[in-house]
Amino acid sequence: MGILLSGSDIDRAIKRISHEIIEHNQGVSNLVLMGIPTRGAYLAERICKFITEIEGAVGCGVLDITLHRDDLRLRPPKPILPTKMPPGGIEGKDLVLVDDVLFSGRTIRAALDAIGELGRPKSVQLAVLVDRGHRELPIRADFVGKNIPTSISESVKVHLREYDSEDLVELIK
Amino acid sequence: MIKIVGAKLADGRVIDLDIDNQVIVKIENSARNLSNGAVDGSSKLLIPGLVDMHTHLREPGREDSETVLTGSRAAVAGGFTAVSTMANTNPVADNAGVVEQIYRLGKEAGLVDVNPIGAVTNGLNGEKLSEMGAMADSIAKVRIFSDDGKCVSDPLIMRRALEYVKTFNGIIAQHAQEPRLTVNAQMNEGSVSARIGLPGWPAIAEEAIIARDILLAEHVQSRLHICHVTTAGGVELIRWAKQRGIQVTAEVTPHHLLLTDDLVENYDPIYKVNPPLRTQKDVMALREGLAEGIIDIVATDHAPHPSEDKDCEFHAGAFGMVGLETALSVVVKTMVETGLMSWPDLIDRMSIAPAKIAGYATQGREIEVGMPANFILINPDQRWTVDKNKLKSKSKNTPFNGLELPVVVTDVFHNGEHVMKNGEILNMKAGSNGR
Amino acid sequence: MITGHLLSASDLTKESALGLLATAKELAQITDGPNKKLPTLRGKTVVNLFFEDSTRTRISFESAAKRLSADVINFSAKGSSVSKGESLKDTAQTLQAMGADAVVIRHSSSGAAKRLADTQWIQAAVINAGDGTHEHPTQALLDAFTIKQHLKSSEKDLSGVKVLIVGDILHSRVARSNVILLTKLGAKVTLVAPPTLLPVGVNDWPVKISYNFDEEIEDCDVVMMLRIQLERMNDSFFPSAQEYSKRYGLNTSRLQKLSKSAIVMHPGPMNRGLEISAESADDLKSVIIDQVKNGVAVRMAVLYELLGGAPIGEQR
The missing domain is CATH 2.30.40.10 (Urease, subunit C, domain 1)
Known part of the structure; x- marks a missing residue:
């Protein structure tokens, strides 16, 4: 078990991702964020707050992907979590999806389907705190906090103070 | 020898x-x-052979569920040496021909005494008396008459039947169930039926008939037997009648001494029986009544049904339970092991008393030379x-x-x-x- | 989350019921969107096994299953082998052979759903869509959902909500399920009916009993009218339709006695002019159409929780 990112590393990564998002989208006028529960939703809120401070107000929502998972029939059913639309909706917007760890890409595949139920954004981008590799689908992140090469048998655990009482990313072998 | x-x-x-x-x-x-x-x-x-005054052997008519031979084997296995078979066969045992047929089948089986009970009314339809005299005079020498499965609900027919059988010292065994109070009834009416939504069979539908027939028996000075008493109120009515010297006898089944209506909660028709399983309070009253002798005898109401009549939803299920092979054990469990009755009491309720009521001279006798x-x-x-x-x-x-x-x-x-x-x-x- | 089967409202805990209602709320939002269909139950087969006619309940379950992309087979007793005397057991085994993942059963015999679940006739998840005079748990769930939707005080649960259920309690599966569920969620339930239409044994239920509608109506939050079957009249449960309507019907004068925020419910189908007047049914207080709409969301939630995961024993 090893610490991959400390609390201040996470802060810096969020700030850098926020700047990159503003840069890439040339401002925030058409921008909305949606976090994938549980931790992706808190990360999206943090990014939203920082962008709002440095550039201007941006809408933030929550996107539950449970009903679109492709592994439903392999595990016990999970409760559905609330999906919250960002103020102003997503129709025609540049939508940035936010999640904590990018791994197989299956969650993001489900998220793209879930977005399809809600409307038709102009573009969909992806921001993740950690990219640990081992993709099983042709999906990549536009904004990455840290790339961490891992073995398939390891796992990456993100702790956020809103949910886990501290900010920390650790590698569990 | x-x-x-x-x-x-x-x-x-x-x-x-x-x-x-x-x-x-x-x-x-x-x-x-x-x-x-x-x-x-x-x-x-070593105890006298048991005597069951209330058995359904299904032959003729429903040989797929039981025959006189298989029923005799069940009776022997349960320790019985004599059974009385109810009249609701097909054709109904409402004439000398059918009762003689059943009697002969019993002789051929040769395992226990098979004594047919005659129907009170033609076809058990409660309208016209059957030829009870002819059945009494037949080789089956029928003395017990019953429309069991159905109640002789018409008070005038019941009165006439009670009067008529006096000529040959017969007895009417009444299935006490007021039909209008039990339309489509499936189980005991009470807390459980209210909750699980099955149409109720109220205790008073039994007690109303017991009360009426006790008074009729007193009025015409005849012998009345109440089949399968199931309620605390029924026991009280019979106690009252006996205190008044009315010639009434009564039976209880082993299943009503042990099982209660909450078993129906899983809707398994294996617990569907008529009269239905009642409450714990009733079970306790029945046990006390039997111990005291208010209820004279145990009778099985052995009611065989093929599996398809029980492997179904509750409403579609048939009423009845087999009981010949478990009767003695259940009575020991509920009455002897609980200290309510002694072995001599049990021998009385399951052998001596039923033989006496039915008039079976070779059954239920003392273990003595001769x-x-x-x-x-x-x-x-x-x-x-x-x-x-x-x-x-x-x-x-x-x-x-x-x-x-x-x-x-x-x-x-x-x-x-x-x-x-x-x-x-x-x-x-x-x-x-x-x- | 619920697992296995949904046979009775008593299968639900307060937590699992509130969880189902929350799931239903999410599903209702999604299916209000432009695309009503979710891929969640793709490849699952839901059989609507209806031994009694009930077009409303059947189409509600059917659209719930279809919105989750399940395949739906409607098996109704009329015109099928059932009307030729086939037993429930044989029907169930047939459905098992056809690979049913869930069976939604409506049957005239109380306990039929439980028999289907308890016996080895079929392995599918069983959902009780009304069994005889026993229960109709999804109706109670949609009623609870509708009450929560309309009463501001019921954000968390139904604590303190006063509900009148009026009519044929004796024969009503809707009443039984609602008594169990609504009281579990904290509501105070009063049953209003003539004594002939209350079961013997009702005194053990956690409810107040009243024979007098007018005495109860003023301070209630919800008045739920039950359908009265006219054939009950022939069995002397009440003397005449007119007398029943006068004493136990929801008419305009009773409607006016209701508090401002109270709502009027009916599980349908209504006998307008008998247990409920046309004006009452169409009044602003009436949420009867919402009940129908919420039925689909609630049934989607039930299907999702029972079928959304791997079958027990096959989970990774």
């Missing part, structure tokens, strides 16, 4: 006993000397677990499957014949009991 060595009687004596030519010829204190060919009675209790040899050996200390697939009855609808019960019946002697030996029913040829 058959010799039994070292058996214990209900009074505690350990004896040797000889049977010859259908009667007990010798009883003496046991020499405990097991000679060749003698039956080892040691550690066993008496007909209708008795059984049981192991009172052995326990067994009910396995429905091992029942001798053709039908397997027992509510006691998997239940551990006391007392094993090992040997049955019917009219001097050793018809069950160490749990094995001997292959009797038709008519081999020599009468």
